Amino acid sequence: MNQSYRLLQEEAGRCIGCGFCESVCPTQPASGFSEFMGARGRILISRELLRRLESGEDASALARSFYSCLDCYACLQVCPAGVNAGLASHYAKELLSGSSAPSLARMIERMVMKYGSIVPIGRRASRWARGLNIPRSGETLLYTGQMYQLMAYTSRLSALLHARFPGPDALASAVIRVPSLAFISNLFRDRKVASRMDEILRNIALLIKASGTDFFYLYEKEPYPGTLLNDLGFHDSFVSYAGKVVSLFRDVNARRIITVDPHTYDLLKNVVPSVVEGFDFEVLHYLEVIGGVEYKRSNGKFVFHEPCHLSRRFSGFSPAAEALGRAASFVLPEKNGQNTYCCGGPDELLFPRVAASVSERRAEQLAAASDADVVTACPVCLTTLSRRSRAVDISSVLLDSCIAGQER
Numbered sequence: 472m473n474q475s476y477r478l479l480q481e482e483a484g485r486c487i488g489c490g491f492c493e494s495v496c497p498t499q500p501a502s503g504f505s506e507f508m509g510a511r512g513r514i515l516i517s518r519e520l521l522r523r524l525e526s527g528e529d530a531s532a533l534a535r536s537f538y539s540c541l542d543c544y545a546c547l548q549v550c551p552a553g554v555n556a557g558l559a560s561h562y563a564k565e566l567l568s569g570s571s572a573p574s575l576a577r578m579i580e581r582m583v584m585k586y587g588s589i590v591p592i593g594r595r596a597s598r599w600a601r602g603l604n605i606p607r608s609g610e611t612l613l614y615t616g617q618m619y620q621l622m623a624y625t626s627r628l629s630a631l632l633h634a635r636f637p638g639p640d641a642l643a644s645a646v647i648r649v650p651s652l653a654f655i656s657n658l659f660r661d662r663k664v665a666s667r668m669d670e671i672l673r674n675i676a677l678l679i680k681a682s683g684t685d686f687f688y689l690y691e692k693e694p695y696p697g698t699l700l701n702d703l704g705f706h707d708s709f710v711s712y713a714g715k716v717v718s719l720f721r722d723v724n725a726r727r728i729i730t731v732d733p734h735t736y737d738l739l740k741n742v743v744p745s746v747v748e749g750f751d752f753e754v755l756h757y758l759e760v761i762g763g764v765e766y767k768r769s770n771g772k773f774v775f776h777e778p779c780h781l782s783r784r785f786s787g788f789s790p791a792a793e794a795l796g797r798a799a800s801f802v803l804p805e806k807n808g809q810n811t812y813c814c815g816g817p818d819e820l821l822f823p824r825v826a827a828s829v830s831e832r833r834a835e836q837l838a839a840a841s842d843a844d845v846v847t848a849c850p851v852c853l854t855t856l857s858r859r860s861r862a863v864d865i866s867s868v869l870l871d872s873c874i875a876g877q878e879r
């Protein structure tokens with residue numbers, strides 16, 4: 472019995488079937504209240520998955536339920552038995568990660584293993600740093616993880632992947648057979664989004680400079696962290712890939728790593744140390760690093776959307792709200808803190824309709840709290856919510872009010 476099987480058995484085995492988790496799971500209303508697209512349904516399906524695996528039956532028809540999980544952990548907040556249907560879905564994906572995984576997930580795995588990213592971005596990933604004179608070596612590494620940069624591709628890529636012709640499966644199979652077809656994705660780069668994301672990365676670098684922290688950047692050598700390999704359950708590929716990323720960190724003598732987005736921060740803080748032996752880097756989020764920066768409080772007013780990966784994985788993650796509160800005024804929507812609501816973004820590539828519906832719901836919640844602009848601290852949340860609200864990245868608000876950071 473492998474570890475994922477045993478962990479899934481333990482997680483699903485604690486469920487008492489009360490259904491409390493159904494009321495908070497964003498994918499359930501987003502999929503027309505389908506029983507198996509909610510948290511409790513995922514636990515029920517987990518038991519069926521275990522049964523099928525034990526009896527050697529095909530389990531691929533169950534995959535949709537697990538792969539559509541947003542990994543938001545809202546279910547865990549309300550479960551009286553401490554069950555995390557998000558974690559259960561993760562173990563289930565690990566068990567399905569061979570030929571039972573959706574073709575698009577297998578295509579993404581292939582891309583990351585071959586090109587070190589879900590799309591071959593190449594040198595464009597480091598364009599944001601031009602003119603900032605960031606050193607190429609040092610002790611403290613600024614690691615973007617390419618998350619902001621990838622946002623220039625996600626929505627058009629998703630539209631391409633789900634186009635009627637040739638259809639997601641046919642396209643994924645073609646790219647799996649001929650990986651170089653992935654270069655087509657460069658035609659789908661949204662330049663406006665790309666330049667917006669580059670500006671955000673520049674803002675972040677200027678804020679870190681304003682805090683007096685020295686740092687270096689790897690420019691074209693910076694690798695993608697492998698987040699999607701982990702999220703999609705490709706455990707063996709992820710372990711091998713993460714090992715190479717960590718070797719690079721060691722080769723460049725990094726001691727401290729500053730991340731800029733919640734997904735990379737969570738991955739390096741909570742996941743990579745458990746799969747790469749001797750991972751002894753200090754991992755920080757940039758908002759922790761810039762705690763000493765001084766602001767001249769502006770008249771700006773915002774409604775703050777807290778990303779799940781900060782608020783839930785790090786129990787409220789106070790540096791974001793603290794910095795925002797010193798730079799401007801903000802209100803919180805009804806669902807906030809550890810009860811925040813997912814933006815839908817994690818489903819964008821595989822389940823765009825579910826993603827759009829979740830995001831619509833979150834935009835309504837934010838609008839109900841205030842008609843002010845939305846501010847958030849995650850490239851995925853920013854991209855998804857920007858389609859429905861006026862949204863800005865927290866770094867822009869902070870830099871606008873930062874007394875020492877006006878050298879743009």
Ligand code: SF4
Binds near residue numbers: 485486488553
């Ligand atoms: S809240 Fe917990 S115990 Fe209740 S159905 Fe959901 S997972 Fe099971």
Ligand code: SF4
Binds near residue numbers: 495498542
């Ligand atoms: S992690 Fe989020 S999307 Fe997944 S089952 Fe739990 S509440 Fe639903």
